[in-house]
Amino acid sequence: MSDTILRMRGITKTFPGVKALADVNLEVSRGEIHAICGENGAGKSTLMKVLSGVYPHGDYEGDIEFDGQECRFAGIRDSEHRGIVIIHQELALASNLSIAENIFLGNEQSKRGLIDWNRTNAAAAELMKRVGLNENPVTQVLDLGVGKQQLVEIAKALSKRVQLLILDEPTAALNDDDSEHLLGLLRGLRDQGITCVIISHKLNEVLAIADRVTILRDGKTITTLPAEGLTEDKIISGMVGRDLDHRFPPHEPTIGDEVLRIENWSVHSPTQHGRLLVDNASLNLRRGEIVGLAGLMGAGRTELAMSVFGRSYGTGISGRIIKDGQEIRLRSVREAIKHGIAYATEDRKRYGLNLIEDIKRNVSAAALGKLARGGWVDDNEEFKVAEEYRRSLNIKAPSVSSITGKLSGGNQQKVVLSKWIFTDPDVLILDEPTRGIDVGAKYEIYTIINRLADEGKAVLLISSELPELLGLCDRIYTLSAGRITGEVPRAEATQEGLMTLMTAGQEAPR
Missing domain, CATH: 3.40.50.300 (P-loop containing nucleotide triphosphate hydrolases)
Incomplete structure (x- = not known):
């Protein structure tokens, strides 16, 4: 044989x-x-x-x-x-x-x-x-x-x-x-x-x-x-086809004033009565800053992000959101987008994209009002906008008329980023932006994230990969059992130190 x-x-x-x-x-x-x-x-x-x-x-x-x-x-x-x-x-x-x-x-x-x-x-x-x-x-x-x-x-x-x-x-x-x-x-x-x-x-x-x-x-x-x-x-x-001497592109941050502050934020489970998913969490973001959010599975990272993004997840939500010094109320996704907050979901196939639509329609989906002319979407302008993102983000597709579901994972993720960048946010929450994509595509995504920070946007990066957080972020918050357990500047952060904070107080949330 x-x-x-x-x-x-x-x-x-x-x-x-x-x-x-x-x-x-x-x-x-x-x-x-x-x-x-x-x-x-x-x-x-x-x-x-x-x-x-x-x-x-x-x-x-x-x-x-x-x-x-x-x-x-x-x-x-x-x-x-x-x-x-x-x-x-x-x-x-x-x-x-x-x-x-x-x-x-x-x-x-x-x-x-x-x-x-x-x-x-x-x-x-x-x-x-x-x-x-x-x-x-x-x-x-x-x-x-x-x-x-x-x-x-x-x-x-x-x-x-x-x-x-x-x-x-x-x-x-x-x-x-x-x-x-x-x-x-x-x-x-x-x-x-x-x-x-x-x-x-x-x-x-x-x-x-x-x-x-x-x-x-x-x-x-x-x-x-x-x-x-x-x-x-x-x-x-x-x-x-080349050596990657550095897994992460070099970046010198230019950090400005505080743009967003979340105070005493709590979120309850919509399916398990009385269960507290996020417990009195507070954090802040500054312009030009990439802030990491680290936590084990079930720590409450996505629940925190989605609840802030127009209460798109959770019940019994309490706490304050302060943007540019003024308290704001975000009761819907529409209001979150209006106030300059964007959220790129961790599940791009289910929630981030319409896989049977083309790139053009996906890019414009979150900000159609910017393309409206007399109540109708200007097709030519929509094409121009999508083509601009296809080129600037290096989306590998023959044209913006290509069906999004046929793209590779890395290129799909670039379409997700294009959609939210087009809303012109001040704050961009990225939930596992490199999940399921290869090292080459990751490097391109990292370059885009750095570019967004250089443009003065505040980025909140949620990732399960500690080397990714350490390689990109200026500060890192740790979350355990729904509670913020630490805030570590980049210069002091290590994988061991973050893991210690991520496992602190592991009793189940109330």
């Missing part, structure tokens, strides 16, 4: 106006964890969609050989029949169905034409045990966190007798504990003889788990290297 389970040769895939893959080659050894790294738009996900039949044979050029046989998949069912299963970054689960129903959806356990529920739930329980999911099989998926939903997807793959498991950004939305559990599970699957291909931007995780790494750049194979002895810097160099 050959040690190579998968060979992809000369894979070329073209979309209108762009060649996503150009003569890509990939070899994966049997029983290994093989990582694929590259910038957004490098072709990683496209290559895996070719392999799994999402893009069927005839839609691309090149050959696929799996387990010694040539494959011409007409769709996902064909690839799954051969034991190739892909788990996409956006999980494909039916939230209103149970765990067991999701595991066997399309592969129902039937008896005389009827679903055998006892058999279904028992088989699901066995698969759940294999992935370490300690839940009742009849539990609805909507009641699970993202980490457990990821485990349901893997259990579903195991039900299909998977030989090659493909995971696209499996830990992008997971906290550290869930990520570590998932990586441990993948090691266990490897020990059971299941081959894994993982796409990830988290290079520390890649080096911790992968046996070999293939790097793609601009739709082409750059190299395949053993992970042993490999460094993040070497991977980055291959991804971007």
Whole structure:
């Protein structure tokens, strides 16, 4: 039996106006964890969609050989029949169905034409045990966190007798504990003889788990290297085609007067009566300043940001917002925008963008009044504005008429930033602005953030990545269990010190 389970040769895939893959080659050894790294738009996900039949044979050029046989998949069912299963970054689960129903959806356990529920739930329980999911099989998926939903997807793959498991950004939305559990599970699957291909931007995780790494750049194979002895810097160099001596662009801040002060801000949960999510928090922002907000998952960072942004989240909100020395009341998103406050959500796909609309419409969406002429939107002016942002923010798309959902994650994030910059805010709240995007695109986002600060805007940056906060921010607030536990200037901030403050007073919020 050959040690190579998968060979992809000369894979070329073209979309209108762009060649996503150009003569890509990939070899994966049997029983290994093989990582694929590259910038957004490098072709990683496209290559895996070719392999799994999402893009069927005839839609691309090149050959696929799996387990010694040539494959011409007409769709996902064909690839799954051969034991190739892909788990996409956006999980494909039916939230209103149970765990067991999701595991066997399309592969129902039937008896005389009827679903055998006892058999279904028992088989699901066995698969759940294999992935370490300690839940009742009849539990609805909507009641699970993202980490457990990821485990349901893997259990579903195991039900299909998977030989090659493909995971696209499996830990992008997971906290550290869930990520570590998932990586441990993948090691266990490897020990059971299941081959894994993982796409990830988290290079520390890649080096911790992968046996070999293939790097793609601009739709082409750059190299395949053993992970042993490999460094993040070497991977980055291959991804971007140059050495990144500095992960963060140099920046000398020019900080002005205070523009926003939040005093004694408290927010209650809209779903759990009496639960306090943000507890008497106070902070301030100055013009030209980048201020970080650090906290563990559940600390209340997003709840604080959204509640300030026109009370778009939470109930029983109390406290004061003072802008330019005057107290203001922000009872709606419209009022927040009117007062020069903008909020770029952490979930750009669900809340930040209309993915079926073009770039032009997304850029103008939050400030249509600026384009109104006699009650109608001036299409020519809308085009000019969007084109200006496409060029200045280096949004990689053929034109502003390109559909936003077809852009890479980094370019989608630039469209989100364009939308809010167009409102001309004094204060810009950025919630996880680089989540799920590669190091090259991150650098561009960092440059844009610095530019906004240089223009005199105050930026509140929420990030789960402490090196990002340390590399960009002038001051950093820490939040724990809904309370502000510290305020640290850049010169005094360390990862260890911030983590100490982020875990202070970990009792549950009232």
